[in-house]
Amino acid sequence: MPELPEVESVRRQLDPELSARRIVDAWADPIPSMPREFHRVEMLAGRQISHVGRRGKFLIAPLDEGLELIMHLGMTGQLTFGNQSDPYVRARLVLDDGRALSFRDVRRFGRMAVVEAGRYESIPTLARLGPEPLSDEFDPGDFAGALAKTTAPIKPFLLTQRPVAGVGNIYADEVLWIARINPRSRRIGRCRAFVLHAAIRKVLAGAVEREGTTFRDFVTVTGESGRNASHLVAYGRVGTPCPRCATPLKKIVLGGRGTTYCPRCQR
DNA sequence: CTAACTACCTGAACGC
DNA sequence: TGCGTTCAGGTAGTTA
Known part of the structure; x- marks a missing residue:
């Protein structure tokens, strides 16, 4: 379940390895039921990578010829260097230094796509992606305004990636616990929106420092686990006492997703 | 336009 | 032991 901190950890390791490298061969093994899984990956052969950037959970690598490589790790996606035989390797890029990057x-659930730079119509979530939470673009007033405009419950709304980029199921539970907001709440006032804004910044920045959360599948490019899991307060801790009020944390299904929260201090 | 729902995928965990 | 069921969740697509 790579979210912004996990994807940023991958980006930081990938960028120095891929910057200015040329791709000499590209292979992908899509299945007919998921035709967009590796869209136009064959176009990568011969292209040079400028650098590896990121927007929300999307890795974006500008290429020459006005193209961009978009990568999304989905639920269980991993990017590592190596040629080892592995039934779960779906795509592989051979670089001009002889190394191979395996997806x-x-x-x-992961995706790779080659698009014209900045043309994201074929990737709807990226086309409508909210501001980067750790940049100045993430403005508290704008965020409060976005929350005031929707009637959807706050947690599913955060997961749409529209009010802010990069928050997934784990960090949504974490930030709502810190801000003391019930995940089902449909009305978030200006004051609570500011508290939530600050919580998103704090939680994501801390998780980036610890190279992300490994709950099941996430590993960095070098195969290491993130160190943030032991810092989680809500996600995955159903039944344990709330650190604030000792009430056992409760788990519900909201928007089809498991949601853990404190029924007492998140009203 | 938004909100709400389901499909996609597959190993792990669970129940009998 | 073995088999069937449920669960995990980011995004795309459909429906109301």
């Missing part, structure tokens, strides 16, 4: 993805 390994057990559940096949």
